[in-house]
Amino acid sequence: MSASADDAPLITGIGVVAPTGLGTADHWAAVLAGKSGIGPISRFDPATYPVRYAGEVPGFDTAAQVPSRLVTQTDRWTHLALAATADALEDAAVDPKQLPEFEMAVVTSSSSGGTEFGQHEMENLYQHDPSWVGAYQSIAWFYAATTGQVSIRHGMRGPCGVICCEQAGGLDAVGQSRRLLRRDARLVVTGGTDSSLCPYGVTAQLSSEGLSTVDDPLRAYLPFSADASGFLPGEGGAILITERPDALAERGGGRAYARVLGYAAGFDPAPGGDRPPVLTRTIERALADAGLRPQEVDVVFADASGVPQADAEEAAALRALFGAYGVPVTAPKTLTGRLYGGGAPLDVATAALALHHQVIPHTPGVPSARPEFGLDLVLDGPRPAALRTALIVARGYGGFNAALVLGAVPH
Amino acid sequence: MTRRAVITGIGVVAPGGPDREAFWDLLSAGRTATRRISLFDPTPFRSQVAAEVDFDPAARGLTDAQILRMDRAAQFAVVGAREAVEDSGIELDAVEPERIAVSIGSAVGCTMGLEQEYVTLSDGGRNWLVDHTKGVPHLYGYMVPSTLAVEVARDAGAEGPVALISTGCTSGLDSIGHAMQLIEEGSADVVLAGATDAPLSPITSACFDAIKATTPDNHRPESASRPFDRDRSGFVLAEGSAVLVLEEKSAAEARGAHIYAELVGFAGRSNAFHMTGLKADGREMAEAITRALAQAKLDPTAVGYINAHGSGTKQNDRHETAAFKRSLGDHAYRTPVSSIKSMVGHSLGAIGSIEVAASALALEHQVVPPTANLEVADAECDLDYVPKTAREHRMDVVLSVGSGFGGFQSAMLLARPGVVAYERS
Numbered sequence: 087m088s089a090s091a092d093d094a095p096l097i098t099g100i101g102v103v104a105p106t107g108l109g110t111a112d113h114w115a116a117v118l119a120g121k122s123g124i125g126p127i128s129r130f131d132p133a134t135y136p137v138r139y140a141g142e143v144p145g146f147d148t149a150a151q152v153p154s155r156l157v158t159q160t161d162r163w164t165h166l167a168l169a170a171t172a173d174a175l176e177d178a179a180v181d182p183k184q185l186p187e188f189e190m191a192v193v194t195s196s197s198s199g200g201t202e203f204g205q206h207e208m209e210n211l212y213q214h215d216p217s218w219v220g221a222y223q224s225i226a227w228f229y230a231a232t233t234g235q236v237s238i239r240h241g242m243r244g245p246c247g248v249i250c251c252e253q254a255g256g257l258d259a260v261g262q263s264r265r266l267l268r269r270d271a272r273l274v275v276t277g278g279t280d281s282s283l284c285p286y287g288v289t290a291q292l293s294s295e296g297l298s299t300v301d302d303p304l305r306a307y308l309p310f311s312a313d314a315s316g317f318l319p320g321e322g323g324a325i326l327i328t329e330r331p332d333a334l335a336e337r338g339g340g341r342a343y344a345r346v347l348g349y350a351a352g353f354d355p356a357p358g359g360d361r362p363p364v365l366t367r368t369i370e371r372a373l374a375d376a377g378l379r380p381q382e383v384d385v386v387f388a389d390a391s392g393v394p395q396a397d398a399e400e401a402a403a404l405r406a407l408f409g410a411y412g413v414p415v416t417a418p419k420t421l422t423g424r425l426y427g428g429g430a431p432l433d434v435a436t437a438a439l440a441l442h443h444q445v446i447p448h449t450p451g452v453p454s455a456r457p458e459f460g461l462d463l464v465l466d467g468p469r470p471a472a473l474r475t476a477l478i479v480a481r482g483y484g485g486f487n488a489a490l491v492l493g494a495v496p497h
Numbered sequence: 498m499t500r501r502a503v504i505t506g507i508g509v510v511a512p513g514g515p516d517r518e519a520f521w522d523l524l525s526a527g528r529t530a531t532r533r534i535s536l537f538d539p540t541p542f543r544s545q546v547a548a549e550v551d552f553d554p555a556a557r558g559l560t561d562a563q564i565l566r567m568d569r570a571a572q573f574a575v576v577g578a579r580e581a582v583e584d585s586g587i588e589l590d591a592v593e594p595e596r597i598a599v600s601i602g603s604a605v606g607c608t609m610g611l612e613q614e615y616v617t618l619s620d621g622g623r624n625w626l627v628d629h630t631k632g633v634p635h636l637y638g639y640m641v642p643s644t645l646a647v648e649v650a651r652d653a654g655a656e657g658p659v660a661l662i663s664t665g666c667t668s669g670l671d672s673i674g675h676a677m678q679l680i681e682e683g684s685a686d687v688v689l690a691g692a693t694d695a696p697l698s699p700i701t702s703a704c705f706d707a708i709k710a711t712t713p714d715n716h717r718p719e720s721a722s723r724p725f726d727r728d729r730s731g732f733v734l735a736e737g738s739a740v741l742v743l744e745e746k747s748a749a750e751a752r753g754a755h756i757y758a759e760l761v762g763f764a765g766r767s768n769a770f771h772m773t774g775l776k777a778d779g780r781e782m783a784e785a786i787t788r789a790l791a792q793a794k795l796d797p798t799a800v801g802y803i804n805a806h807g808s809g810t811k812q813n814d815r816h817e818t819a820a821f822k823r824s825l826g827d828h829a830y831r832t833p834v835s836s837i838k839s840m841v842g843h844s845l846g847a848i849g850s851i852e853v854a855a856s857a858l859a860l861e862h863q864v865v866p867p868t869a870n871l872e873v874a875d876a877e878c879d880l881d882y883v884p885k886t887a888r889e890h891r892m893d894v895v896l897s898v899g900s901g902f903g904g905f906q907s908a909m910l911l912a913r914p915g916v917v918a919y920e921r922s
Contacts, residue, residue: 203874228665228902245766248663285625289627355651483641
C-alpha cells in the first residue's frame with residue numbers, strides 16, 4: 087500500500103470552526119497561547135445537568151457564514167462544516183469551478199448527525215401532529231447531510247462519502263480520501279464537524295460514561311493526569327483540502343501544509359475477553375504503511391481520552407512502540423473538549439500546522455502526566471522542534487482505533 | 498497479483514420472510530410484502546403503508562441482553578451477518594481477527610431507539626430540557642450509528658477495519674464498495690459487508706410525508722409499490738438488512754468455498770444538484786456506471802441484467818431510465834431491468850445491500866426477479882422492466898445501482914465466477 091512520499095496526498099487547505107476560534111489563524115494562535123475555548127454551555131440551560139461546561143464555537147454568525155436558504159434547511163453541525171469548507175477552499179486557493187467536476191469529492195465524518203434539528207422536529211411531532219414536522223427533517227438530520235450540502239454548494243460530483251466511526255471517524259475520512267486520490271479523484275474535501283450540544287445530545291453523551299462531571303472548566307478534562315475524570319464535550323471541527331501533488335502542480339502549485347503518509351484502522355475486541363486492545367498494532371500498521379520506523383516519528387497527537395482506562399491503554403501502546411519518554415506526545419484538545427466527528431479532523435489540522443510551523447503545541451491545563459505512563463507529554467508551553475513527521479491517534483466509542491501519519495513539506 | 502473480492506455468503510433479513518431462502522422465494526414468485534403499517538398506528542400519516550419484517554429476535558438467536566441493548570436495525574444486522582457466515586461455511590475462528598473487517602451501511606442509524614427514548618425523556622415531547630436521569634445505559638449507542646457496525650464486529654470477533662458508511666439511500670451499495678476496496682488493497686481478507694435500516698417509526702414517516710416522497714396509496718397496500726408504472730405514486734418505506742461475506746478470491750478458492758459472484762466494478766458519483774431532486778438526464782448515475790464498467794474493463798454489452806434503484810417516484814424512474822440509456826446505449830433496450838422495491842419496499846440505506854444480495858442470487862439462479870405491480874409503464878420509461886413475472890435469463894454480469902438523498906449515485910458490477918478473466922484496472 088505504501089507509496090513514495092513524493093506521491094503522497096497533500097493537505098493544501100485548512101478550515102477551522104472550533105472552540106479555539108473561527109479560521110486557521112485564530113485557532114493556531116489560541117493553541118500556541120493555550121487559550122481555552124471551554125465555557126459554560128450557552129446553547130441551552132444546563133443547570134439541571136451534571137455537565138455544565140463545553141467547548142462551543144465562539145462568535146459563529148450563522149447568517150453571515152451560511153447562505154440563508156441553507157440556514158433553515160440544515161442543522162448547526164452542517165452550518166459549521168459549510169463555513170469551514172468555504173474557508174478551507176479559500177485557504178487552498180481552489181476555485182472548484184476551474185477543476186473537473188467528477189474528480190472532486192467530499193468525504194466527511196459524522197458521529198451523530200443533526201441532533202438538535204432532530205430534537206426540534208420530534209418535539210413538533212409529539213407536541214402536535216405529523217403535519218408539524220418540517221420538510222427539511224429528511225435532509226437535515228441524517229448523517230449524510232453535510233457531505234451532500236458541501237458537494238452541492240461547490241459542484242463536486244466525484245465519489246463522495248460519509249464515514250461514521252464515532253470519534254475515530256475523522257481519521258478514517260482522511261484515509262478514505264487518500265484511497266480516492268489514488269484512484270480517480272484529484273481533490274477531496276474531508277474532515278468533519280459535529281454539534282450535538284442540545285439537551286438530548288448531551289443526555290445521550292452522558293450515558294456513554296465518558297463525560298467528566300467535575301464542575302470546573304479548567305479541571306474537568308485533564309487527560310493522562312492523576313486527576314483525569316473523563317472529558318468535556320465540544321462542537322465544531324475542521325475541514326481539510328487534500329490533493330494529489332500532480333493536481334496541485336497542474337493548477338499552478340501552491341502551499342501545502344503536510345503530506346498524508348500512512349493510515350490504518352483496527353477494532354478492539356469486546357471488553358471482558360482475554361485479547362488485548364488493538365491500538366499498538368494499528369499504529370504499527372500505519373507506520374508500516376508510511377514506510378517509517380517508530381524512531382522516525384517526531385511527535386504524537388494523542389487521542390487523550392481523559393477516561394483513565396483509555397488513557398492507560400493509549401500510554402501503554404505508545405510506550406510499547408516508542409519506549410518510555412521516547413517521543414513527544416501532545417493533546418491540545420484540552421482547549422476544545424472532545425468534538426466527536428470533528429475532533430480527529432481538528433487534530434489533523436493542528437498536526438499539519440505544527441509540521442508547517444515546526445513547533446509542537448502543548449497540552450494546556452494538564453499539570454503533569456501520571457509517571458507510570460512514561461509519557462513525554464508536552465506541557466507548559468509550545469516546544470519548537472525539527473518535525474519531519476507526526477502521528478495522530480484517534481479512538482471511538484465501541485472499539486474504533488485509527489492512526490494517521492503526516493509528513494512535513496519542505497518549504 | 499491483483500486481489501479481488503468475491504461473495505461467499507449471503508444473509509438477508511427482509512420483509513416477507515425470515516431469511517435468504519424466503520427472500521429469494523418471494524422475489525422469484527413476484528410476491529409483495531407491502532402492507533398497512535402494524536409497528537405503530539399509522540392513522541395520522543399521509544402514507545400508511547410499509548414493508549415490515551416479521552422478526553422474532555429471540556427465535557433468531559439473540560440473547561435477552563442483546564435484544565434489550567440493540568436497536569432493531571442492529572438486531573437485523575447481527576442476525577443477517579450470522580446467516581451470511583453460516584452460509585459461507587467459513588470458520589471465522591480460524592482467521593486472524595485483524596484480517597476480518599466490517600463495513601455496514603445505514604441511512605438513519607438507530608432511529609427507532611432514539612425516538613422511543615426521546616418520547617420517554619421528554620415526557621411525550623413536553624420538555625425541551627429532557628430528563629437525563631431517565632436515559633437507558635445504551636442511549637449513546639442509539640445516538641451514534643457506528644453502533645450498528647460495532648455490534649456486528651463484536652459478534653464476529655472482527656479486529657480489522659470496522660466502519661459504518663452513511664450515504665443515505667446508497668449506503669448499502671457504498672458499504673459493499675468500501676469492503677471491496679479493503680480486500681483489494683490488502684487491509685482485510687474477509688469482510689462482513691452489508692447494510693441495515695429499521696426506520697418504521699413516526700418521525701421517519703412524518704419526514705417523508707412532509708415532502709410527499711412516500712405513497713399515499715393506502716387503499717391498496719399490497720400493490721402500493723409500483724416502480725416504472727404510470728400509476729406509481731411514491732415509494733413504500735421498508736426495513737431490513739442484508740450482510741454478505743466477502744473474501745479475497747484466491748483464499749476463498751483455496752478453501753473450496755462456494756462463490757456466488759465476483760465484485761468486478763464499483764463507482765460512486767454525486768449530482769451536486771439537489772438534496773432530494775434528480776435531473777431528468779441521469780448524467781451522474783451514467784457516469785458512475787461508465788466508471789464501474791471501465792474499472793472492470795467490461796463493455797456495456799456485457800451487462801446481462803440491471804437491478805434498478807426503481808424507487809417508484811416519477812423523478813427516479815425517469816432519471817435512471819435515462820442513465821441506463823446514456824451509459825449502455827442501445828444495449829439498454831436489450832437488457833432486462835427490474836426493481837425489487839416493488840416487492841420488499843425501500844428500506845433506505847439497507848436496500849442497496851439487499852439488492853446486491855438479490856443480484857448475486859439472480860446470477861446464481863440465472864433468474865431475473867420481476868418488477869411486481871407493473872401494469873402499464875410510464876410513457877418515458879421504455880425499457881424492459883420485467884413486469885410481474887420472474888424470468889429465466891442467461892446472464893454473466895449484473896449491474897446494481899442506487900440513488901440517494903444528498904445526490905449520491907452508485908453503481909456496482911457483479912460477475913459470475915470466472916467470466917471476467919482479465920486484470921482489472
